[in-house]
Amino acid sequence: MNTQQCFSCGAPEGMVHFKGRGETLSAKGMERRIDDMSGWECQKCGEVELDDECGQRYSDACDELVLACRKMIGNEMKRIRRKLHLTQKETVQLLSGGGHNAFSRYERGEVLPPKALMLLMRLLDRYPHLLADARNLAEGADLRGAFKFTEHKEQEALTTS
Numbered sequence: 001m002n003t004q005q006c007f008s009c010g011a012p013e014g015m016v017h018f019k020g021r022g023e024t025l026s027a028k029g030m031e032r033r034i035d036d037m038s039g040w041e042c043q044k045c046g047e048v049e050l051d052d053e054c055g056q057r058y059s060d061a062c063d064e065l066v067l068a069c070r071k072m073i074g075n076e077m078k079r080i081r082r083k084l085h086l087t088q089k090e091t092v093q094l095l096s097g098g099g100h101n102a103f104s105r106y107e108r109g110e111v112l113p114p115k116a117l118m119l120l121m122r123l124l125d126r127y128p129h130l131l132a133d134a135r136n137l138a139e140g141a142d143l144r145g146a147f148k149f150t151e152h153k154e155q156e157a158l159t160t161s
């Protein structure tokens with residue numbers, strides 16, 4: 001049977017089986033081609049359900065592309081950091097905050113850097129002389145360590161007397 005009722009819009013015999021379809025996924029200039037897919041497509045509403053094995057291949061290709069994108073961004077972050085002559089630790093302290101190994105995780109492509117950090121790095125890539133300004137502006141921009149606690153001995157004396 002080559003047609004069945006659409007489970008999305010309910011059109012009777014709306015879904016038609018297809019075979020041998022190829023698709024190209026692309027992101028950030030990289031591509032992954034998935035060939036020879038089969039599944040069902042509704043002629044009415046466009047709902048597509050890939051056959052099991054193809055669905056797996058499709059989602060594997062998506063995962064792989066996401067990894068490749070993170071890797072590419074990681075390499076870009078590393079290139080810019082080195083161009084600015086910063087260590088990973090300095091970069092975190094100056095620009096992003098967070099754990100001391102955060103930047104190495106970005107560079108290895110394990111985690112996607114926050115958008116604001118990526119934007120900042122790209123701005124510094126284009127205008128490296130702004131790094132000196134960034135250092136000045138970063139003074140006091142982080143509240144951690146900005147508080148001092150002073151114990152008042154007089155108060156202590158008041159409560160004990």
Ligand SMILES: [Zn+2]
Nearest residue numbers: 006009042045
């Ligand atoms: Zn449908």
